[in-house]
Amino acid sequence: MSSPPSSARLDRAGTLTGLKRMAPISLFTMAFGLAFGVAALHRGLSGLEAVMMSGLVFAGPAQFAVLEMWGPQIPLVALIATTFAINARHLVMGAAIYPWLRHLPPRQRYLSLTLLSDSNWAMAATDYQRGDTDNVGMLVGAGLALWLAWLIGTLLGVVFSSGISEPERFGLDVIMSCFLMAMLMTGKRDLWVLLPWSVAALSTLAALTWLPANTHVIVGALAGGAVGLLVPGKPHRKGVSA
């Protein structure tokens, strides 16, 4: 087994390699983008707003989750807290590839990170930890493929959705909750997660009943996170893998 490369490069050829490798997988992302476009229009976003959100935010779970808050008034604190809590996993992902990215000039490093998301991180981090490549273009190119697919998918969803007058009849209103449920079940299967999750569900319900509106997501997320501290950690921490 070789050790991780102690250098990093970012160039056009390497980026193209990453783009090509992620292209087939990004078709799935396009389908999720389509689902988001449909759900966003159903929740009252304009087509332009939905596409802009996908282009600028580029984070599926957070985008689906905030749709729930899209009412006549958007609660600002809840919006920020929910976005942060759902995307906080990026912090762990970024930390894991820090030893690699630190070899890049800061500008390239922080530009590359605009495209950090789950699939391209998993692909690039695996390559890096195997010592396979110093090519950060794997992260950037694959991220670009995902971003394009997410954007095009959203656009397709917006076009598709504007032709449907009763989304409920086709079950399209449940896309949002089903997407979030699927994302919840994607991670590693470990029965211990049931403990923080149950506490999160119960505190969310308690907050819904007794606390001011829009506090329930923050309360649930923090309560679940706090319980996560009590759950025994992994016996072996292998390198920096998250």
Place this chain on the structure above:
Amino acid sequence: MTLPVSPAGALAAIVIMALVTYLTRAGGVLMMSWVPIGPRMERFINAMSGSVLVAVITPMAVRGDDAARLALVATLGVMLATRKPLPSIGAGVVTAALWRLW
């Protein structure tokens, strides 16, 4: 504090989301240059990222109609069986549509 869903309010909400999201993308790398993320912090973040989804889904399950609840169960079931998100979401949508057909 709230933002009105005027075009400007919605745009502001989107830009704020984009900034917060970028902060999380760059934050891990940025933080590691001075304070490394230790195992405890990592456990907190990992538990929190699942819990926040639970916190968003719970009210949908509690306040939704039977079709919405059944859709969640269908998604959960297919996800446990196959681990494939797209078929799972599809199962949820079809379940809701079929239930409402009745």
